[in-house]
């Protein structure tokens with residue numbers, strides 16, 4: 001009998017596939033969610049299943065306000081919160097509201113590759129911001145924004161993931177955060193801050209968001225329950241100026257549909273207020289910290305001998321390790337060898353907005369450690385070491401392609 005396909009992930013027999021930024025199945029809180037859903041239906045009865053409030057149900061918004069006051073430097077007020085069907089939809093809505101085809105959107109270099117696709121769907125031109133090993137470079141980005149404006153271009157948005165970033169795992173330093181908020185304000189460009197990984201810090205709390213540094217003005221912050229509870233919920237939020245929240249609430253389809261994910265939002269409110277969310281996030285942080293440590297330690301061992309020196313840095317949060325490759329080996333080239341060794345990853349050039357004539361840097365591999373157990377991650381590191389040795393030995397011969 002054919003097993004119906006239900007999920008995005010496609011298993012490849014024997015391959016340890018570090019391309020996927022998906023949660024570890026064992027971390028998904030099936031029983032806790034079921035209990036919260038039962039409780040939400042008991043508490044809200046038919047109100048849980050009818051059309052909801054456009055900006056999202058008050059119980060979730062009020063809990064989020066309180067919760068974000070604890071995980072960030074500034075708590076929003078309810079008028080600053082809009083509930084969405086995930087961070088992806090939030091990005092789609094923001095670009096729908098604030099961009100027109102032909103606009104220019106500036107994005108971090110590198111940055112979340114699928115956000116690039118969401119913006120590209122609006123027929124905007126994507127321009128990579130200048131950046132170095134510490135993230136986006138504010139003075140150079142300020143100069144870029146001024147140049148684009150001088151060329152007569154509209155630059156409504158600047159997108160980045162400043163905290164436990166996808167793909168680098170890094171977080172922007174406090175001084176750069178302040179500079180960036182100031183220069184975007186001066187340029188009249190709205191910052192879109194993707195804050196999906198804020199709660200997955202493994203060496204202490206996340207830094208204050210750009211949104212909090214900017215006192216909630218000039219920055220739209222996008223959050224998600226995908227990484228902390230489960231991506232199948234399709235539940236996230238925006239914190240932004242009340243005027244923007246009103247504009248989103250006034251969209252015809254939001255009004256027509258009665259909010260974007262009402263029933264799930266009410267269950268999430270129960271999970272938040274009951275303390276189950278805090279308990280769950282503390283538990284998964286331990287799981288992901290262990291997975292990060294397993295991959296990092298195994299990479300240091302596997303890449304430590306017989307290869308040029310490679311700087312393996314453990315990310316302080318999030319789901320990704322950004323591995324620099326030795327000179328002369330591109331990630332795309334390494335991938336061919338890695339696939340031969342039954343391990344996979346995403347090459348660095350996937351994470352840049354770069355014009356076709358100016359090839360994107362391809363000197364890093366993004367390794368996702370979210371989905372696999374420590375022993376499998378150690379095995380992945382071992383296979384990557386073998387693949388790298390093979391890549392340094394020379395190109396694949398036709399006979400070795402398999």
Ligand SMILES: Cc1ncc(COP(=O)(O)O)c(C=O)c1O
Nearest residue numbers: 021086087088112166196224226
């Ligand atoms: C930086 C970033 N933003 C957004 C998303 C997607 O979030 P959601 O599932 O809430 O749409 C991801 C998922 O990988 C991500 O890494």
